[in-house]
Amino acid sequence: MRARIRTARKAMVVAAVASLGAGLLAGCADDGGGDGSSSGGGSGGSGGKTKITLGLFGTFGFEEAGLYKEYEKLHPDVDIQQTVVERNENYYPTLVNHLTTNSGLQDIQGVEVGNIAEIVKTQSAKLLDLSKYGKKGDYLEWKWQQATTEDGQTVGLGTDVGPMAICYRKDLFEKAGLPTDREEVGKLWAGDWNKLVKVGEDYKKKAPEGTTFLDSPGGLLQAILSSEKDRFYDSSGKVIYKSNPAVKAAFDLTAKAAEDGLIGNQTQFQPAWDTTIANSKFAAMSCPPWMLGYIKGKSKPEAKGKWDVAASPKSGNWGGSFLTVPKSGKNAEEAAKLAAWLTAPEQQAKLFAVQGSFPSTPAAYESDAVKSAKNEMTGDAPIGTIFAAAAKSSPVQTIGPKDQIIQQGLTDNGVILVTQGKSPKEAWDTAVKTIDNNLDQ
Amino acid sequence: MATRHDTAAPPVKEGGAAPGRPPADAEAARKKRARLSRRWQRDMRWSPYAFVSPFFLLFLAFGLFPLLYTGWASLHQVELTAPTDMSWVGLRNYTRIFDDDFFWNAAKNTLTIGIISTVPQLLMAMGLAHILNYKLRGSTFYRVVMLAPYATSIAAASLVFVLLFGRDYGMINWALNAVGIDHVDWQNDKWPSQIAVSTIIIWRWTGYNALIYLAAMQAIPQDLYESAALDGASRWRQFLHVTLPSLRPTILFTVVVSTIGASQVFGEPLLFDANKGASGGSQHQFQTLGLYLYEQGWINQHLGRASAIAWTMFLILIVIGIVNYVISRRLRASS
Numbered sequence: 001m002r003a004r005i006r007t008a009r010k011a012m013v014v015a016a017v018a019s020l021g022a023g024l025l026a027g028c029a030d031d032g033g034g035d036g037s038s039s040g041g042g043s044g045g046s047g048g049k050t051k052i053t054l055g056l057f058g059t060f061g062f063e064e065a066g067l068y069k070e071y072e073k074l075h076p077d078v079d080i081q082q083t084v085v086e087r088n089e090n091y092y093p094t095l096v097n098h099l100t101t102n103s104g105l106q107d108i109q110g111v112e113v114g115n116i117a118e119i120v121k122t123q124s125a126k127l128l129d130l131s132k133y134g135k136k137g138d139y140l141e142w143k144w145q146q147a148t149t150e151d152g153q154t155v156g157l158g159t160d161v162g163p164m165a166i167c168y169r170k171d172l173f174e175k176a177g178l179p180t181d182r183e184e185v186g187k188l189w190a191g192d193w194n195k196l197v198k199v200g201e202d203y204k205k206k207a208p209e210g211t212t213f214l215d216s217p218g219g220l221l222q223a224i225l226s227s228e229k230d231r232f233y234d235s236s237g238k239v240i241y242k243s244n245p246a247v248k249a250a251f252d253l254t255a256k257a258a259e260d261g262l263i264g265n266q267t268q269f270q271p272a273w274d275t276t277i278a279n280s281k282f283a284a285m286s287c288p289p290w291m292l293g294y295i296k297g298k299s300k301p302e303a304k305g306k307w308d309v310a311a312s313p314k315s316g317n318w319g320g321s322f323l324t325v326p327k328s329g330k331n332a333e334e335a336a337k338l339a340a341w342l343t344a345p346e347q348q349a350k351l352f353a354v355q356g357s358f359p360s361t362p363a364a365y366e367s368d369a370v371k372s373a374k375n376e377m378t379g380d381a382p383i384g385t386i387f388a389a390a391a392k393s394s395p396v397q398t399i400g401p402k403d404q405i406i407q408q409g410l411t412d413n414g415v416i417l418v419t420q421g422k423s424p425k426e427a428w429d430t431a432v433k434t435i436d437n438n439l440d441q
Numbered sequence: 442m443a444t445r446h447d448t449a450a451p452p453v454k455e456g457g458a459a460p461g462r463p464p465a466d467a468e469a470a471r472k473k474r475a476r477l478s479r480r481w482q483r484d485m486r487w488s489p490y491a492f493v494s495p496f497f498l499l500f501l502a503f504g505l506f507p508l509l510y511t512g513w514a515s516l517h518q519v520e521l522t523a524p525t526d527m528s529w530v531g532l533r534n535y536t537r538i539f540d541d542d543f544f545w546n547a548a549k550n551t552l553t554i555g556i557i558s559t560v561p562q563l564l565m566a567m568g569l570a571h572i573l574n575y576k577l578r579g580s581t582f583y584r585v586v587m588l589a590p591y592a593t594s595i596a597a598a599s600l601v602f603v604l605l606f607g608r609d610y611g612m613i614n615w616a617l618n619a620v621g622i623d624h625v626d627w628q629n630d631k632w633p634s635q636i637a638v639s640t641i642i643i644w645r646w647t648g649y650n651a652l653i654y655l656a657a658m659q660a661i662p663q664d665l666y667e668s669a670a671l672d673g674a675s676r677w678r679q680f681l682h683v684t685l686p687s688l689r690p691t692i693l694f695t696v697v698v699s700t701i702g703a704s705q706v707f708g709e710p711l712l713f714d715a716n717k718g719a720s721g722g723s724q725h726q727f728q729t730l731g732l733y734l735y736e737q738g739w740i741n742q743h744l745g746r747a748s749a750i751a752w753t754m755f756l757i758l759i760v761i762g763i764v765n766y767v768i769s770r771r772l773r774a775s776s
Contacts, residue, residue: 089740093521093739093740093742096521096522096742097521100521100522100523100524100525101524118522122520122522122523123522270714271603271604271607272607272608272609272610275609275610276609405740405741412720412723413720413723413724413725416723417723417724420626420629420723430723430724433542434543434720434725437541437543438736438737438740438741439741440743440746441518441520441743441745441746
């Protein structure tokens with residue numbers, strides 16, 4: 001009897017230790033498992049299908065546009081699954097972590113344009129060269145270049161780009177005595193950001209009560225900087241944002257516009273900013289195609305059709321993403337084929353039609369989906385051709401690994417302060433101090 | 442240990458009722474018993490360790506190892522993008538903290554937010570507990586309600602507070618305007634933003650502390666109050682001279698716990714201006730140490746610097762702990 005109790009006890013210990021150990025092992029296995037769930041090489045599984053997983057952030061819209069289903073129909077042996085993290089700030093650090101430890105990765109991982117330089121520079125050894133899968137000639141040259149290492153490996157295929165235009169409210173422009181035709185409006189500021197601010201001064205003279213010309217200092221600064229070829233890094237990879245006259249000029253122009261009260265005191269993408277869209281508190285904003293969707297989401301119904309899109313003073317790019325394929329994945333090759341297919345011109349055109357993500361492949365600009373694209377908010381404006389023109393004339397921008405930190409510092413710790421009553425010099429000093437501290441290793 | 446195996450069942454003597462067994466057999470049985478007995482002893486001795494081991498194994502893996510690793514990393518320049526690529530910099534990460542304005546700014550903010558959230562919080566908790574200690578109808582209801590904020594997630598609560606404290610369309614500014622006070626920029630001015638962040642903390646923890654006080658108050662013997670009342674002490678005097686002294690250890694406990702909590706404030710300020718993430722406002726006006734650590738480690742990916750900040754915070758906490766200990770000893774000695 002006693003002996004049995006002892007054995008029982010011992011069995012419990014063994015069981016406890018074993019389950020603990022198993023738990024730990026399972027934890028490890030799980031961690032390394034993103035790639036391990038395939039049954040292609042293993043013994044049986046989900047009907048012998050090759051499972052390809054995608055790790056994405058925000059709204060890529062592949063699933064919404066029905067692209068996975070289509071691919072699965074074309075390749076009956078493939079099963080596609082995605083996991084999506086809402087915000088890139090939460091997604092990216094985890095991705096870096098997983099890449100450095102080579103575990104927990106999905107077969108395909110999305111990367112935002114603000115992070116692509118860092119990925120190219122620090123993680124390219126862990127990523128598949130996709131130049132064999134995607135056709136270089138299909139993509140915008142600068143987009144292709146952004147994901148290519150110095151020794152010519154292309155580790156990411158562009159999904160979309162954010163060519164910029166200026167969206168404006170026809171009704172507010174009219175009340176302020178400005179032209180409303182998109183050609184004429186574009187001519188008002190063609191070629192020079194200073195002219196845009198000048199138009200803002202004209203607007204202010206007869207502005208409808210309670211409105212400003214532009215929405216936020218961050219939006220204007222972003223627009224100006226994105227049209228510059230060199231901004232924060234020079235081509236050798238040195239940080240030059242402090243000494244680059246283009247950056248200082250962009251900052252000063254934005255600060256001046258803020259000081260003169262042409263810009264609303266808002267930070268973009270915050271609830272309060274959303275409310276200014278809903279309440280029609282500003283007349284114009286710099287907007288990439290995806291912004292039209294955002295405006296639509298935040299506007300009241302009566303704003304429908306009151307917006308229009310004019311060319312930006314200078315073409316620039318804001319946003320856009322890439323698909324990368326980690327080498328460690330069991331289905332890396334299959335995944336690369338899928339990534340190439342998802343980013344091919346035909347699929348990008350479909351994505352634009354459904355999701356508004358603007359193609360990074362010029363061939364798609366010739367498709368009907370882009371050419372005939374219209375948007376509820378902007379009435380009959382041919383947004384497809386306007387944005388296509390901007391995309392083609394965007395500069396090949398030098399991007400650096402910490403672009404996002406510098407941009408954020410200039411915006412959130414810099415120009416925004418001018419709208420809160422600080423002098424432009426104080427604002428610049430605060431921004432520089434913050435950025436330098438954040439860059440310092 | 443009253444029933445030790447070897448004494449509990451004495452071996453049968455030879456020449457008993459049963460037929461005698463050959464001596465060799467008896468020898469084997471003795472050996473077997475001895476072996477079992479040794480196993481039994483080993484079992485009694487080591488099994489408890491096996492039973493407690495899960496916690497300690499987990500602690501080793503997720504507590505001690507990270508602690509040591511952070512210590513090691515804090516002596517290096519190392520980036521999150523390549524954590525294996527470390528270069529030794531000695532104490533540089535620590536020495537530079539001394540003239541890191543952002544660190545001291547964060548430390549100051551942590552202190553001020555800690556004070557303006559902890560002090561009113563504990564006073565209010567005490568008051569609430571005192572009121573709830575009276576005979577009330579539906580007292581369970583009130584107790585549950587008080588715990589509700591604590592059960593709410595910080596994220597959800599902070600989002601609601603962000604809307605309330607909005608500059609242009611927030612309800613609090615609207616109410617201030619209604620009584621003729623100019624609107625306050627709750628997010629961008631230093632003190633308003635710190636007060637707003639503290640409000641979220643106070644809202645969340647007051648009920649929790651009140652329940653702790655209430656539990657302690659209910660353990661105070663009723664006859665103390667009765668005799669005080671006989672001596673003609675008012676309610677207020679009773680509170681001062683009976684309740685407070687009896688609560689001293691409880692108060693000390695809540696102060697210690699709240700201090701530790703306050704020094705690690707993270708979620709509320711992070712979400713209070715979610716778009717600026719961990720910088721705690723455009724001028725870092727409500728960036729706490731927790732946020733600064735997070736910003737350096739996860740946003741800027743400076744693992745070495747972040748580790749040094751983490752260890753400095755740890756040391757500061759130890760100092761606070763020692764101060765608390767000294768004060769509590771003084772208090773105990775004086776009572």
